[in-house]
Amino acid sequence: MKCPFCNHPDTQVMETRVAEDGSFTRRRRQCSACTKRFTTYERPDVNFPMVVKKDGRRTEYNRNKLRDSLALALRKRPVPAPAIDAAIEHVEEQLLSAASREVPSSRIGEMVMQELHQLDKVAYIRFASVYRSFEDVNEFKDLVDAVRVQ
Structure with missing residues (x-):
């Protein structure tokens, strides 16, 4: 070294x-x-699947993009860094255990939403509001109501 x-x-x-x-x-x-x-x-060098974007482009998996997305949703929220790292690890474990060569970006988004739902409800709603591209206020309201019920 x-x-x-x-x-x-x-x-x-x-x-x-x-x-x-x-x-x-x-x-x-x-x-x-x-x-x-x-x-x-x-860290072990592992081969993550290629990420297939909505428009069909294929890009390499990028841990930093995942971390940045989580950090943006969790900005100014009381979630400790080790919990964020654990969420990232959990998403990566799921990607590797799927053992596929490609994964749609939408699947990664769903995994992130699951992790955020467990970490912080406000961050979950922030992420979902961007990720799901709501067309009107009622769709957003339905998501908030669903989180309240849980």
Whole structure:
């Protein structure tokens, strides 16, 4: 691993920790040239299915897009970061367990809505209002009423 500070190719692992859920490994490293320390994270390299958009375009799955969508819906809501990370992990587990080469973006949107419904009802309604592209106020009202009943 190259040092991010001086680009020296030789670094030493000082400490290794596995995440509680075992999804990644955190390593503290020290450069043998400049002696600065830095952290690296190792995740398994898995092949997610291609995402098929409404217009038929195919794009690679992007974890950051998923995180940004959740963050936007959850903005200024009292949901802790570990809960958001768990929701992302759950969506990704579902994508991988489907074992298909392609997944419609609408399916990912439904998965996100399920996670938001469990995390925060307001964020769920925010996301649904954009995702479902309501045509009139009554459709939006029906969604809010459905959430109230639960």
